[in-house]
Amino acid sequence: MLDLAVAVAVLAGAGVVPHQGLERVVHLAELGLDGRLQPVRGVLPAVASAVAGGCTDVVVSAADAPEARLVPGATVHEATHLGDVVRLHGGELDRDPDLVAVPRSAPAVARRPEGDLRDVVGQSEARLALEVAAAGGHHLLMIGPPGAGKTMLAARLPGILPDLSxxxxxxxxxxxxxxGTFDPGSGLLRRPPFEDPHHTATPAAIVGGGTGLARPGAVSRAHRGVLFLDEAPEFAPRVLQTLRQPLEAGELVLHRAGGATRYPARFQLVLAANPCPCGMASTNAGLECTCTSVARRRYVGRLSGPLLDRIDLQVHLAGLTRAERVLGHHGESSADVAGRVxxxxxxxxxxxAGTRWRTNVELPGPWLRDRLRGRPGVLAQVERQIDAGDLSMRGADRLLRVAWTVADLDGRDVPTTADVDAAMMFRTGERRG
Incomplete structure (x- = not known):
């Protein structure tokens, strides 16, 4: 990225280009042996930092110019060859370089279209959990047999999330x-991203890695969007444990020999899992399941307690009934649900307003408890769960955040006992009697 800047500095020192004003111009490009300017990764954040620092004039390769122009306030100068840069700064060339056009390579990842919730048959409780997750930014675990719709539901979560600010x-x-997964021809990414790595992914693929300065992994590419782990128990335990820190902090700091890199990672985690290795433990009263009780416990146990404690919503999906498969009982569309969200x-x-919080999932525990302490009965069920050892303090805070979201969806200013009970049901499967 610094090749062009170094070359311009050398040319200015040799008197080939005037040095006046160069300190206010940022040059971002790599140089080929023939003097051609090559595109680089990370042009947009680099230009944004330059503008924030008061340097609004930037010189980039022609291939990177569309991306650089997305930054408000930047005056972008594009160049194909080092000779173009020399002329831009008032220098002279003995002859023009003989160049052959090189097409820009396609982006590494294509954006998938968002499906519609109307495509999901049945699963009213899971649809409600998805709506609550979208409204409050909560993490979600779905457990159910193959074909119940877990993957389809998760893929439709971005479609009911609001546009990015x-x-x-x-x-x-x-x-x-x-x-390297951005196509500047489509403009800024204004829809929440969706990342669904395969269960064979390594820790470096999830959190980021690579030689030199680490590149963003799936958790950072899912920033302000959704990270979906299908067949979550099949992921390596080391991979699942790497999620705990970004779930709490909302960012990652990756240390490599070339230095430390900080990436944002505030995403919604959605996990999907079968109830057992064969997936049939919850179908037909478990009569079709071929797994031993030890195999079932070991399979579900791969999702550790500390990880599950950070999941706000847990929902069990049943297999579709014959009537649902034949008649196709469809629910509301994504547009209808997105409006309520x-x-x-x-x-x-x-x-x-006036705080740093954007969604209910970010609310601090002391604030939650203080706001509800004066409401008799609202915290009683939560306190009983804590006293019984069935709920940790972190889990209680997450439960109260869900209660606020349920209240927001129903138009209430403060959660009621019924809202806390609904949050308890999503977390533990229990209702107040």
Whole structure:
């Protein structure tokens, strides 16, 4: 990335180009042996940093110019060859370079279209859990047999999330620019990203890695969007454990020999799992399951307690009935659900105006308990669960955040006992009697 800047400095020192004003121009490109300017990763965040530092004039390769122009306030000068840069700064060339056009390579990852929730047959409880997750930014675990719709539901979560705000769009686009998964021809990424790595993924693929400065992994590419782990118990335990820190901090710091790199990683985690290795433990009263009780416990146990404690919503999906398969009982569309999600998020934003919080999932525990302490009965069920050892303090905080989201969806300013009970049901499967 610094090749062009070094070359211009050398040319200025040799008197080939005037040095006046060069300190206010940022040069971002690699140089080929023939003097051609090559595109580089991370142009958008680099240009954004330059503009923030007061250097609005930037010189980039012609291939990177569309991406650089996405940064507000930047004056972008594109060049194909070092000779173009010399002329740009008032220098002279004995002859023009003889260049052959090289097409820009396609982006590494194509964006998938968002499906519609209307495609999902049945599963009303799971659909409600998905809506609550979208409204509050909560993490979700779905357990059910193969074919129940877990993957289809997870893939439709981005479709009911609101568009990214302008700052978030720039931040998300910057991550994908560094990762090499961004097509500048489509403009800023304004829809929440969706990442679904395969269960054979390594820890480096999930959190980031590579030689020199580490590149963003799946958790950072899912920033302000959704990270979906299908067949979650099949992921290596080391991979699952790497999720705990970004789930709490919302960012990652990767240390390599070339230095430390900090990437944002505030995503919604969605896990999907079968109830057992064969997947049939919850079908037909478990009569079709071929797994031993030890195999079932070991399979579910691969999702550790500390990881599950960070999951706000857990829902069990049943297999589709014959009537549902034949008749296809479809629910609401993504557009209808997205409208309620927007209203709930707007209510939360208005309530947290003046704070750094954006969604209910970010609320601190002491604030939650203080706001509800004066309401008799609202915290009673939570306190009983804590006293019984069935709920940790972290789990209690997450449960109360879900209760706020349920209240927002129903248009209430403060959670009621019924909202806390609904949150308890999603977390533990229990209802108040």
């Amino acid at each position: 302008e700052p978030d769009a720039v931040e998300v686009t910057a991550v994908h620019s560094v990762a 927007r209203q709930a998020r707007a209510a939360a934003r208005e309530r947290w």
